[in-house]
Amino acid sequence: MSEVIIEVKNLSKSFGSLEVLHNISTTFQRGEVVSIIGPSGGGKSTFLRCLNLLETPTSGSIFFEGTNLCGKGVDINLHRQKIGMVFQQFNLFNNMNVMKNLTAGPVKIRKMSEAEAQERALALLEKVGLADRSDAFPYQLSGGQKQRIAIVRSFLMEPDVMLFDEPTSALDPEMIGEVLGVMKNLAETGMTMIVVTHEMRFAREVSSRTIFLDQGIIAEDKPSRELFDHPENERLISFLKKVL
Amino acid sequence: MEFIQTIGLLLQRYSSFFADGVRNTLVIAAFSVLLGTLFGVFMAIARMSKIKPRKIIATVYIEFIRGTPLMVQLMFIFYGLPMVGITFPDIAWIPNFSRFAAGIVAMSMNSCAYVAEIIRSGIQAVDKGQMEAARSIGFTYGESMKMVVLPQAVKNILPAFGNEFVTVIKESSIVSVIGIGDLMFRTNDVIAVTYRSLPALAIAALIYFAMTFVSSRLIAAAERKMHHE
Numbered sequence: 001m002s003e004v005i006i007e008v009k010n011l012s013k014s015f016g017s018l019e020v021l022h023n024i025s026t027t028f029q030r031g032e033v034v035s036i037i038g039p040s041g042g043g044k045s046t047f048l049r050c051l052n053l054l055e056t057p058t059s060g061s062i063f064f065e066g067t068n069l070c071g072k073g074v075d076i077n078l079h080r081q082k083i084g085m086v087f088q089q090f091n092l093f094n095n096m097n098v099m100k101n102l103t104a105g106p107v108k109i110r111k112m113s114e115a116e117a118q119e120r121a122l123a124l125l126e127k128v129g130l131a132d133r134s135d136a137f138p139y140q141l142s143g144g145q146k147q148r149i150a151i152v153r154s155f156l157m158e159p160d161v162m163l164f165d166e167p168t169s170a171l172d173p174e175m176i177g178e179v180l181g182v183m184k185n186l187a188e189t190g191m192t193m194i195v196v197t198h199e200m201r202f203a204r205e206v207s208s209r210t211i212f213l214d215q216g217i218i219a220e221d222k223p224s225r226e227l228f229d230h231p232e233n234e235r236l237i238s239f240l241k242k243v244l
Numbered sequence: 245m246e247f248i249q250t251i252g253l254l255l256q257r258y259s260s261f262f263a264d265g266v267r268n269t270l271v272i273a274a275f276s277v278l279l280g281t282l283f284g285v286f287m288a289i290a291r292m293s294k295i296k297p298r299k300i301i302a303t304v305y306i307e308f309i310r311g312t313p314l315m316v317q318l319m320f321i322f323y324g325l326p327m328v329g330i331t332f333p334d335i336a337w338i339p340n341f342s343r344f345a346a347g348i349v350a351m352s353m354n355s356c357a358y359v360a361e362i363i364r365s366g367i368q369a370v371d372k373g374q375m376e377a378a379r380s381i382g383f384t385y386g387e388s389m390k391m392v393v394l395p396q397a398v399k400n401i402l403p404a405f406g407n408e409f410v411t412v413i414k415e416s417s418i419v420s421v422i423g424i425g426d427l428m429f430r431t432n433d434v435i436a437v438t439y440r441s442l443p444a445l446a447i448a449a450l451i452y453f454a455m456t457f458v459s460s461r462l463i464a465a466a467e468r469k470m471h472h473e
C-alpha cells in the first residue's frame with residue numbers, strides 16, 4: 001500500500017571543512033507525517049534544505065518521486081513546485097500584499113487564471129481565519145498570521161510533500177497554537193509532511209514517526225510514541241530530559 | 245558690501261561664461277551618470293556572478309577604480325591612451341569632442357564602479373529568505389530576482405544612487421584640468437580676465453550648490469513616490 005515519495009541515499013553535506021551531515025539514508029512514504037528533532041546545530045535545517053536542493057549535497061542522492069534531483073539535466077524548478085517549504089522566518093514576499101503572495105506562484109508558474117487563483121486563495125484564507133487580511137502587506141501582520149499565510153502559499157501550489165523548518169520557533173507563545181492547528185488540519189488531509197520542530201507535543205501526537213538527528217546522523221528513527229516513550233540512544237534520552 | 249557688488253558685476257558682465265560652463269558641466273555629468281549606470285548594472289551582475297573569472301575581473305576593476313584618485317584616472321585616459329595609440333577622434337561639428345570624450349569616458353568608468361557597488365550592496369541587503377522562498381515555490385533565479393528581490397532592492401539603491409549623481413556633478417569639476425570648458429574652467433577664465441578670484445569662486449560655489457540641491461530634491465521626490473507605491 002505504501003509508496004515511497006522521497007528516498008535519501010548516502011547524503012553528506014559539508015560547509016568548507018565542516019561536515020554537517022554524514023552519509024544519511026532514509027525514506028519517506030506518501031501520506032507520512034515525520035518530525036525531525038535534535039539539538040541545535042545538529043544539521044536538521046541543512047537536511048531539510050537538501051531535500052529541495054536549497055543546499056546542494058556534497059555527495060549522495062535525493063530521489064523525489066523516482067527522479068534523482070542531484071542528477072544531470074534535472075529541472076529543479078519543476079520539482080520544487082511539488083515540494084512545498086515553510087520557513088521559520090515566514091519569508092512572505094515583502095513587496096506584495098497577501099493576495100499577491102498567494103497567487104504569484106499559481107498564476108505565473110502553474111498558468112492558472114488570476115480569477116481562479118484568487119478564488120482558491122480566498123477559500124483557503126477563510127479556512128485559516130484570515131479572509132479579511134487579503135489586502136494587507138506582510139509588515140501589517142502578526143507572526144502567527146504570516147506563518148498561516150506562508151503555509152497557504154505553499155499549499156496553493158498543490159505540492160506532493162511539504163517541508164517545515166521550525167515553523168513556530170519565531171512566534172510568540174500565544175500564536176504557536178494557531179499555526180500548529182493549521183498544520184494538524186493539514187496532516188489530517190493526508191498531506192505528506194516533514195517537520196523540523198521543537199514542539200515535542202506536536203511530534204509525539206501529530207506525527208506518525210520521529211527522527212532524532214544529532215551530530216549529522218540519524219541517531220534514532222521510530223514511530224513517534226515509541227521514540228518518546230522508550231528512547232534508547234544515550235543522547236536522545238538526555239535531549240528529551242532537557243526539552244520536556 | 246563691495247564683495248557682493250563685485251559678484252553682481254561679474255554675473256552681469258560674464259554671465260555667458262558661467263552659462264557656458266554650467267551647460268558643459270551638466271552635459272558631462274548627465275552622460276557620465278547615464279553611461280556609468282548602464283555599465284554599472286553589468287558590472288554589478290558580473291561582480292555577483294557565479295562564474296569565477298567574471299567575478300574576479302569585476303571585483304578587481306571595482307576595487308582598483310575606487311582605490312585610485314579620479315584625477316589620476318582622468319590623466320591616464322587623456323594623456324596615457326594616445327601614447328599607446330588609442331585616440332578619441334575629433335568631430336568637426338562638435339567643438340572639443342576628443343577632450344569631452346576623454347572626460348566622459350573617465351568619469352563614467354569611475355562612476356560605473358561606484359554604481360556597481362551601490363547596486364550590489366542594495367541587492368545583498370535584501371533578506372536572503374526572500375530569494376529562497378521564491379525559489380522553493382519553483383520560480384527560476386531570474387524570475388525571483390525580477391519579481392521579489394529587485395523591487396525591494398530598488399528602495400535601498402535609490403538614495404545611494406542619488407548621492408552618486410550629486411557626487412558626479414561636483415567631481416566633474418576635475419575635468420577642467422584637461423581643458424574642458426566646464427563651470428570650473430570658465431570660472432578660471434573669468435578670474436584670469438578680472439583678477440577677482442574670490443567673488444568668481446563664490447559664484448561657482450553657488451551655482452554648483454544650486455545644481456546639486458535641485459537634483460537631490462528631485463531624487464528625494466522620486467524616492468517618496470516609490471515608497472508610496
Ligand SMILES: Nc1ncnc2c1ncn2[C@@H]1O[C@H](COP(=O)(O)OP(=O)(O)OP(=O)(O)O)[C@@H](O)[C@H]1O
Nearest residue numbers: 015018020038039040041042043044045046047166
Ligand atoms: N551556509 C552555511 N555555511 C556554513 N556553515 C553552515 C551553513 N549553514 C549551516 N551551517 C553549520 O552547519 C551546522 C548545522 O546547522 P543547521 O542549521 O543544519 O542546524 P540545526 O539542527 O537546524 O540547528 P537549529 O536547531 O539551531 O536550527 C551548524 O554548525 C551551522 O553552523
Ligand SMILES: [Mg+2]
Nearest residue numbers: 044045046166
Ligand atoms: Mg535549523
